Amino acid sequence: RKEVEQDPGPFNVPEGATVAFNCTYSNSASQSFFWYRQDCRKEPKLLMSVYSSGNEDGRFTAQLNRASQYISLLIRDSKLSDSATYLCVVTVNTGKLIFGQGTTLQVKP
Amino acid sequence: GAVVSQHPSRVICKSGTSVKIECRSLDFQATTMFWYRQFPKKSLMLMATSNEGSKATYEQGVEKDKFLINHASLTLSTLTVTSAHPEDSSFYICSAQAGGEKLFFGSGTQLSVL
Numbered sequence: 367r368k369e370v371e372q373d374p375g376p377f378n379v380p381e382g383a384t385v386a387f388n389c390t391y392s393n394s395a396s397q398s399f400f401w402y403r404q405d406c407r408k409e410p411k412l413l414m415s416v417y418s419s420g421n422e423d424g425r426f427t428a429q430l431n432r433a434s435q436y437i438s439l440l441i442r443d444s445k446l447s448d449s450a451t452y453l454c455v456v457t458v459n460t461g462k463l464i465f466g467q468g469t470t471l472q473v474k475p
Numbered sequence: 476g477a478v479v480s481q482h483p484s485r486v487i488c489k490s491g492t493s494v495k496i497e498c499r500s501l502d503f504q505a506t507t508m509f510w511y512r513q514f515p516k517k518s519l520m521l522m523a524t525s526n527e528g529s530k531a532t533y534e535q536g537v538e539k540d541k542f543l544i545n546h547a548s549l550t551l552s553t554l555t556v557t558s559a560h561p562e563d564s565s566f567y568i569c570s571a572q573a574g575g576e577k578l579f580f581g582s583g584t585q586l587s588v589l
Contacts, residue, residue, distance in 0.1 A: 374516070409568055409580035410519065453518070463509070463578065467518040 370466035378472045387469045389437040389454030402453040444473045479571045481581025496554045496584045498569030504549035505571035513566040525552045559588045
């Protein structure tokens with residue numbers, strides 16, 4: 367079983383739609399959780415950290431459920447510029463970042 | 476914000492040659508740097524953790540003699556792909572950690588081995 371699992375998609379949505387991505391992780395000792403965004407053949411960029419209490423940054427909302435070992439990202443009012451691959455990232459106690467495969471989002475006009 | 480510079484951005488080489496990729500932290504000292512490899516439509520896979528002044532720690536399945544890592548200073552780590560073969564063609568990305576968990580990524584190197 368992969369340490370971090372994501373549905374690779376692609377998710378094709380119209381502009382203005384709300385879309386949600388899910389991620390599960392296998393190591394119950396995982397400590398920190400992030401969503402990164404990666405454009406094609408570019409470096410990943412930190413989108414937001416994920417906390418159990420949930421956190422919101424503009425149109426983006428992230429949620430962590432430690433009991434279910436599940437992380438989510440919700441994007442509201444999708445823009446064309448949101449088209450990218452979204453990587454779920456988990457750190458373990460060694461400090462290493464473990465990346466999921468990524469979920470590809472295509473926002474259509 | 477912190478910047479990590481990675482060079483070259485793209486390299487094409489013949490099979491059997493060695494390729495060196497540099498990763499520099501420009502405005503901070505990076506005690507730890509990480510090297511990742513990414514195949515098309517796949518996730519970033521950690522290859523090794525590079526600590527300044529000590530030997531790199533390689534992930535399971537990564538050949539240390541093939542992927543030589545040198546972290547000679549707090550601002551520079553290099554990855555050398557020795558005797559490259561077509562199956563080594565991939566996107567290589569470095570990241571640097573100044574302290575805590577935040578990582579700063581280089582812009583990546585696309586390696587194509589003919």
